[in-house]
Amino acid sequence: MNAxxxxxxxxxxxxxxxxxxxxxxxxAGMVVVSxxxxxxxxxxxxxxLLVVIAAVLLSTRVAWRRCLGLAPALLVVAGLLVAYQLIxxxxxxxVMLAANLILCVYAARVLTFTTPAAVLLDALVxxxxxxxxxxxxxxxxxxxxALMIRSIPFLFGSFADVRAAARARGLERNLLAQLTPVxxxxxxxxxxxxEALAARGIGEx
Numbered sequence: 001m002n003a004x005x006x007x008x009x010x011x012x013x014x015x016x017x018x019x020x021x022x023x024x025x026x027x028a029g030m031v032v033v034s035x036x037x038x039x040x041x042x043x044x045x046x047x048x049l050l051v052v053i054a055a056v057l058l059s060t061r062v063a064w065r066r067c068l069g070l071a072p073a074l075l076v077v078a079g080l081l082v083a084y085q086l087i088x089x090x091x092x093x094x095v096m097l098a099a100n101l102i103l104c105v106y107a108a109r110v111l112t113f114t115t116p117a118a119v120l121l122d123a124l125v126x127x128x129x130x131x132x133x134x135x136x137x138x139x140x141x142x143x144x145x146a147l148m149i150r151s152i153p154f155l156f157g158s159f160a161d162v163r164a165a166a167r168a169r170g171l172e173r174n175l176l177a178q179l180t181p182v183x184x185x186x187x188x189x190x191x192x193x194x195e196a197l198a199a200r201g202i203g204e205x
Contacts, residue, residue, distance in 0.1 A: 011116050012062045018114040019060070023123045026115060030107045037100050043092050046099040053106045060113050067109065070102065073159040078102065147193065158185045 013019075018026065033053055037046040057067040070078075078098035085094030111120070128138040162181045166174065 010112065012060070012066075012113050014061055014114070016060045016114065018056070018110060021114070023111075023115050023119055026111050027123065030111050033107045034104045037096075037103060041096065043096040043099070046096050046103060050099050050103050050106070053103060053110065056110055057106055057113070060110070062113055067113070068106075070105070071157070071160060072163060074101070074105065076159075151189070151193075154189060155182070155186055158182050158189075 033049060037049055054068060058064055060067065078101055081097045081101065082091070082094035085091065085097065124141065125138045128136075128141040131138060131141060159178075159182050162178050162185075165181075166178050171178070
């Protein structure tokens with residue numbers, strides 16, 4: 001799978017029950033599954049929900065490796081959470097935080113695997129209509145979400161690509177050699193995106 005799409009995944013056409021479920025119900029389920037363990041902060045709950053959401057993902061009939069596979073960069077972040085808690089906290093808290101991180105990613109995949117991006121953004125714009133009361137623009141909210149959905153997987157993929165290149169050069173332990181290209185690439189990506197939007201007159205008053 002392309003590293004740039006390993007985080008949340010792309011829409012996969014199908015006829016599973018989740019493909020037929022309304023986007024509002026799926027979004028509400030994603031929010032609940034993601035927020036409850038963050039508020040309760042119990043390892044048993046995070047582990048149980050992780051098993052449940054993995055089963056739900058597999059019910060989409062998407063290949064199991066695509067459903068449950070995790071980007072190397074995400075595994076690094078999860079490992080750092082556990083390592084930090086081993087030093088400054090407890091192993092249980094570290095595992096819980098890592099499980100919550102993976103749980104949020106899996107919950108997002110349930111939505112993105114079974115809902116076309118255009119439908120997701122239309123639903124977000126419709127849900128953001130109240131921002132007009134304070135002078136905001138629902139369309140800009142949708143645009144910001146679209147850019148975020150596109151940018152986060154790109155950054156994770158960039159990290160994975162740079163990490164592979166550093167390993168090939170024997171620099172896998174040199175953090176600076178890995179972070180510098182990622183930062184430079186992120187800035188270049190942001191500039192290119194901004195220029196593309198400006199060229200189309202998007203974002204101008």
